[in-house]
Amino acid sequence: MDHMSSNLEDYLEVIFSLESVNSEARAKDIADAMGVQRASVTNALQKLSQRGLINYQPYSSVTLTPEGFRTATRIVHRHKVLYDFLHTFLQIRPEVAEDTACKLEHHIDDESLETLTKFARFIMTCPRTGKDWLEAFTRSCNERGTCTNCSECIKSCLERQDDKCPGSSEPSSKTS
Incomplete structure (x- = not known):
């Protein structure tokens, strides 16, 4: 067709x-x-x-x-994936994410959409990313408008990760 x-x-x-x-x-x-x-x-x-x-x-x-x-199911799927990525991962306001998803859904190819879906799944499941990672992005980058103090965020994240590390009887010491 x-x-x-x-x-x-x-x-x-x-x-x-x-x-x-x-x-x-x-x-x-x-x-x-x-x-x-x-x-x-x-x-x-x-x-x-x-x-x-x-x-x-x-x-x-x-x-x-x-x-x-x-055909409609494919279109709706493309729209949902794009909207979810824009809104959930990039923290774009819902009405802007909706409008942008509507525009992008008509032009994204299947390979790019599949890769975007895999990337989103990776962000949500990889222990190095996940929910904490998204929350840090929202706090550090979106709320202040720019992402300027990443080293403080990374240090805090590493400390939390060490606290969660199995087999560790105490948090590891950090050197600055």
Whole structure:
């Protein structure tokens, strides 16, 4: 199948969302969700129907075909991964992360998305990173606007890590 425009992907994403809540999507609901006129919705629905992604007849509800469901699921997944990374890891405000994820989801390739997913998983599971690491980033970098005193943060983190180290009867001594 040839490349689908960002606009059509957005329609498919909205149809997916409406169908998951209501078991169907109506043109009026799609127009409301996207903030567009019904005529624009009709044109997009015709294009999606021609591609075999939706079941559509004028004045009827819209449902995804199996291929439309697979395509919409991929789009929604890309959006979620990007939003989660922007908001959770980079601490970008939710509304900005949402807007940016919407823009990026149409252009990120599968290899980059998979690598980003692996990186996020690594950050959350590696004992050298994880939740403490994210909290330190938030405190040190985001709250002050710049990350200027990393040595103090690293020293504190290493002390906490030594305290957690199995087999150690006491925290190791540090030299400055």
